[in-house]
Amino acid sequence: MRFEDQRALLVQELTQEGITDERVLNAFRKVPRELFVSPQYLEYAYRNQPLPIDCYQTISQPLMIAIMLQYLELNPEDIVLEIGTGSGYQTALLAELAKEVCTIERIETLSLKAQELLKNLGYKNIHFRIGDGTQGWQKAYPPYKEFNKIIVSAAAREIPPKLKEQLADQGIMVIPVGTGYYQILHRVVRDKDRFIITKHGGCTFVPLVST
Ligand code: SAH
Numbered sequence: 001m002r003f004e005d006q007r008a009l010l011v012q013e014l015t016q017e018g019i020t021d022e023r024v025l026n027a028f029r030k031v032p033r034e035l036f037v038s039p040q041y042l043e044y045a046y047r048n049q050p051l052p053i054d055c056y057q058t059i060s061q062p063l064m065i066a067i068m069l070q071y072l073e074l075n076p077e078d079i080v081l082e083i084g085t086g087s088g089y090q091t092a093l094l095a096e097l098a099k100e101v102c103t104i105e106r107i108e109t110l111s112l113k114a115q116e117l118l119k120n121l122g123y124k125n126i127h128f129r130i131g132d133g134t135q136g137w138q139k140a141y142p143p144y145k146e147f148n149k150i151i152v153s154a155a156a157r158e159i160p161p162k163l164k165e166q167l168a169d170q171g172i173m174v175i176p177v178g179t180g181y182y183q184i185l186h187r188v189v190r191d192k193d194r195f196i197i198t199k200h201g202g203c204t205f206v207p208l209v210s211t
Helices: 003-016 022-030 039-044 062-072 089-097 108-120 161-165
Strands: 079-083 100-105 126-130 147-152 167-177 183-191 194-203
Touching: 003 022, 003 062, 022 062, 022 089, 062 089, 062 147, 062 167, 062 183, 062 194, 079 089, 089 100, 089 108, 100 108, 108 126, 161 167
Parallel strands: 079 100, 079 147, 100 126, 147 167
Antiparallel strands: 167 183, 183 194
8 A cells, every 4th residue: 555545544543533623633643753763663654552672762653653642732923842863753753733843852963863864854844953852952942941842752760851941831742751661641731830740640751861
């Protein structure tokens, strides 16, 4: 089956699983996941499952990404911070849904690969940093001090204080929290100095490694 048709079937599956945000579904209709998976897993590119990528990391499960994007309530004006660029697949989805995306990856090899791929795909609203994402965005350019939306794609022991600091007032962060194989997806909404945290079921991510 052509990748295009497989992509349409995946979107159907996401709809059946309860994803209703049309903008999120449209982004999934557009981004070619086959370019982000390792060549040996090409035939599984549109299965609703995570897959291994280089450096012992994983490209996240499409449904998990969709759930997180839906919780973020993204709009075209949003400035987004992503921790854990990985393959860059979710970064591309974010770039479709928001105004600017700042993405941090600690493993240089992965970041450089994602940078090349995303530039070749024509994205101009993505900014990359190699380093520890728990410290937040620290680059002089673009000089963002806070973000409307923050998405963390690796499991944190606790919500990193720097990320709370960099969440704008009324901003939303989604982050898996936990130490074992299973974690709980947390959604944090900032209301001035208050952080309203709700929990949204189990998930499995590689650990967020802070240096
Ligand atoms: N959304 C990505 C997920 C990749 S897996 C995808 O679908 O491809 C999570 C990524 O987080 C890994 O690449 C890992 O190296 C990275 N990571 C872990 N701890 C990190 C940290 N402290 N800062 C930045 N990236 C981190």
